[in-house]
Amino acid sequence: MLLAALTAVAAVLPAGIAWVGKLIVDAVVAAGRGEGPPGRVTALVLVELGLMALSLTAGRLLGLERELLRARLGNAVNERILEKALDLELRHFEDAEVYDKMQNARREASARPLSLVMQAFAIAQNAVTLAALSALLARLSPWSVLVVVASSIPAFLAEARLAAASFRLNSWRAPEGRRLNYLEWILTRDSHVKEVKLFGLGPLVLDRYRALFTKFYGEDRRLAVRRMAFGVAFGLVSLAAFYAMYALVAARAARREISLGDLTLYLAVFRQGQGAVQNILSAIGALYEDALYMSNLFAYLAIPTGQERARLPAAPTLPRGDPLPIELDHLSFRYPGRAEWALEDVTLTIAPGEKLGLVGENGAGKSTLVKLLLRLYEPTRGAIRYGGVDLRDLDADDLRQRMGAVFQDFVRYQFTAAENIGLGSPPHLEDRPRIEEAARRGGAAAVVEALPRRYDTVLGGWFEAGQELSAGQWQKLAVARGFMRERPEVLILDEPTAAIDAEAEHELFERFRALAADRTAIVISHRFSTVRTMADRIAVLHGGRIVELGSHRELLEKDGRYAHLFRLQAQGYLD
């Protein structure tokens, strides 16, 4: 509201100021001839000073309002974008097109919506200014109003075309822009510096960066040059219009058809009128560009989600607390856009409380199976049932709350040690005894005790006073995080010990067997010694299929793939 009022004040002031300017000149001329009341000139100058002061204050207040609106609006849009990111599913994040949409939306988020509102106000303000100026100008000649408007139209058309071109350029470039950021990231991230130095990657990455930048620069330059050329051409057109008008009015003043005050008035008004028209037109151009960018934002916000929601309106509720059987029924899965199957016709029933080991070469489909179990993806064919209910009919949040998981690519949160563990169960983030218990279970207690501020030590190297840990120490924290859930029904451990030393691993699994005694557990590992001590049954995956299934002893007796791989590893240890 305040913004609208200020805009209205700011809009009519230029015409008022121009009018007073004319009165001053006329009064000066009259005073020179000894006509007019004494003191009139001084009074008028004071009036103009008052109007100018008002204009200055209104301008500043408008700036303030705009600044505050920018913060509020930018933040509101950013929040909306982040909320949407929470709604997106894993498959969206693994899809480059969706990822680009998100980055596009994020990049423009704080600026564009504000600009849209501001351009709308600018149009309104300048339209009012123009109307007021036109009223003054029409006294001289209605034609001159037309000249003011007409001389600005070509500039506007060019501006609109350039706006569309610049938008297209930026949208096309989104994937390359991401690559540019990535190259920058490689050279500036702490985690990459070792390889960059050892392999001498610096010049190579920098060259790629330069090549991309040069391409971007070339495109930007072409656009900027076109903009400049149009700018000069249309600037000359409006200059010509102005001087034609100048010649006309000056001639009339010389013939004494109009006063000297009128001459200054018309020149000022014509100039300002041209300015106002140009402001309006460039605001329309910018509005157009903003609207194009906003369409990006809306495209992002409109990405369909909700597939994770249960298919049935009233999702069946399963009893909580004790594990239920997991059935994989002719389960096949293909990643979107991929031709080959990541999992193919997998049929297997995991009994409540069973410890299942999953082994298989890289890319065999082990992690994919975990993603499907957590309902991060849906089966392409076949089904997974928990307690006899298809996962797609269950509420995804409910399902995930029953599961504890430690991922292969666990996260190193740049927070305190307590938070690194406590994040495994956000409601218990402040529950220190529980966090300490989870640390003990996960084998992280000793790591934390050795830190300078124990549980309150900030970890990682991103922030000041952050304490960096070794890979194995980070992994122990990740395992402890997996133990924050109170009695999960199913525990999924995807390579939980890859970076952990042999002794700690042994201890972890000793504890794990006791802790997970009546829980179902699915353990993925390339270390056969781990799988052997942990698992009741072992499934060997190969090319997305289960090729062998049985206990360690049975599989050895079968003398197939598992036996072969087991002996290879054992041999390695013995040598």
Ligand SMILES: Nc1ncnc2c1ncn2[C@@H]1O[C@H](COP(=O)(O)OP(=O)(O)OP(=O)(O)O)[C@@H](O)[C@H]1O
């Ligand atoms: N996000 C993804 N998009 C497309 N294909 C994928 C994706 N993730 C994995 N794949 C493909 O699916 C197959 C199975 O991968 P998966 O990650 O399940 O293997 P894995 O057995 O866990 O391997 P590893 O032992 O290396 O962890 C691989 O061929 C891989 O290329």
